[in-house]
Amino acid sequence: MSVTTVVLAGVGGQGTILAGDVLAKVAVAEGYDVKLSEVHGMAQRGGSVDTVVRFGDDVRSPVVDPGVAEHLIAFEMIEAARALRFLRPDGRLVVNRRTVAPLPVLIGDLPMPEDLEPALSAEGAVFLDAEALACEAGSPKSANVVLLGTAAYGLPFARETWCRVIGERVPPKTVEANLRAFELGSNACAKGVCEA
């Protein structure tokens, strides 16, 4: 099998790195060779953060080039648009319908980009509102797990493996809520549309 690449794109603090870690562990548990790459440091202070997980029989590069990824799971709309370059023309795009204003927008130096949603829609994006679904699951902080659910929908891993790895990773008291969050994300994609 060739290599599959998943990019998780978001803003520092949104939990992309931890989500990437879970995804990578699931792929390992399913018997694949796996590489995960992330950038620490400066980026964590609210900058753009791309986490890349690659799995297959034999994975060489930990990094992804433009036009290579099969899956782009975006935690935020501006970052979805920014990371779109990584996605193959026939790749799968899932977008959390949320914007986090970057500093130049906050201080009024630059406008918020308009019409991101229709533009991403034209690129075949499936939208969902991860924060709302996380609240529905009973754990508002689990938006990243909802988004993992959307990734799971398009990946060849067993549901039990996901549940086991998530269960090992989250605080014990929140396991149930996180599994619900995961399920809601996955179901939203199964329906094809994730209208909130």
Place this chain on the structure above:
Amino acid sequence: MARALMSGNEAVARGAWEAGVAVGVGYPGTPSTEVLENLVRYDGVRCEWAPNEKVAAEVAGGVSFGGRRALVTMKHVGLNVAADPLFTQAYTGVTGGLVYLVADDPGMHSSQNEQDTRNLAAAAHVPVFEPADSQEALEFVRKAFDVSERFDVPVIVRMTTRVSHSKSLTKAGERTEIERIPYEKRPQKYVMMPGMARVRRVDLDSRLAALAEYAGTTDANRIEMRDVALGIITSGVAYQYVRESMPDASVLKLGFTNPLPDDLILDFCSKVSRVAVVEELGPYLSLRLRSLDIEQMDTGLSAIGELSPVTVLRAFGGSAPETRAQVADLPPRPPLLCPGCPHRGVFHALGKMRAVVTGDIGCYTLAALAPLTAMDSCVCMGASIGMAHGAALAGTTEGPVVGVIGDSTFAHSGMTGLLHMAYSGKGGTVVVLDNRTTAMTGHQGNPVSGVALGGGPARALDLETLAKAMGADSVRTVDPHDLSGTLEVLRQEVAEDHLSVVIAKAPCALLVREPKDPYAVDEEACTKCGACVRLGCPAISRDENSRAIIDTALCVGCSQCVQVCRFDAIVRVGPSCDLGGGV
């Protein structure tokens, strides 16, 4: 043991532990920091953060001198600071194995410059291992300790950001316990005064000759013969890119890159029709090939920044994959000072004073960006203080000159600058941003904060007493969240013709466990003046009518915005809701 996902840095820690290392010591620096943070979790190893890399390298040298194995860790620029001990440790050699873990940052993800550590290593005459993934990181660190003791020399393991921070499947082994080598008085080996150093310099060359032979036989260097039409010589993560993009090419994979195995290189080149070098940063390997008179393909690969599978593919005539068109003009998303960051209060004041700010390295360097734009230089750790003095000597009068430095950076290399200012008798103003931690690299303890590696308590430097002892005429401590108080003290100090140290003391916002209740904007009272927005707080923005709004989920209640609002339009609201817990 089954293979598990490990980052390169976790694997280095594991490798060092397996090699029986007794002490790990270093100074934080992305992308090297996690090595010691992982090593400290193992039993039987003492780990310490040093105030700077030079001290760390000397401590490690002492451990080796005392007969035990030591690992010293740093980022590439740290080796500039530690170069002084390193260059002479090459002469003395070692007793217990001595390994330097140095992480380069091609592409400058979190650094002020790009350096190829191999060039410095070659200048220092010390051997270098270059892992290409986590498994190799673990194995090469083990080998490095053996090589260090066998050839009587410190050894560098050169990582890069992608090797340090990517995770791959790694098989760990067991720890080998290493006995302490009993101390023996050996001045000819360890007292590097000219007469003895001259002898050791010659001896170093014979050790290097033996290492060159090792380079030709170690399995860290290997030839992979495939199609003979093209042979690629590569090292580090670039090897992965070559294998991904040019799977049919023959490869000479170099994991031990100083001294280089000339015979192996010549042998490989004789077996293939065309030779190309693929290396990140450099030129290093390609220079060696040139001196061996080997004709190389012109790949056009840059010595600036990172490579990737596609840059390598294109270098050999392949075409890049088709990409999607950009869908919109996107605002950049630079990193920013957190909501409630105490640094903001100081730079707000310096901005008001139109000060000429010689700055330094840490989270606070972000104050150079809009909207604060209150830092005017950032060169290397500690430079703020020497540069403030130099700018004053040059007669800078366009604004009061103020040197601004973080607490960890002050302990690293600011103290000697301050001593110089006192000694010169010229006066000046230095602000130490004491946020009780080394925030930039992920909240490591430091000698000012009184927190040890691993989180335990340690003795904390008393900055006020130190500054006075060094000769500061005025030492004042301010709360940077008190904007007018901070501004007033700074104004008074720059007006005086003396040496003053202002300590802005308040913990990093990310260390405050119980944030205060958030604030909100009273829509009716807001006049849209924008004063709060100009603080550059991520919690504050403008709504569609230009009124300020505060995101109560982000606000930590620091009250700086309340103080800049002249219309009492910012008011305290109730506690934010409990958010539960995600992964």
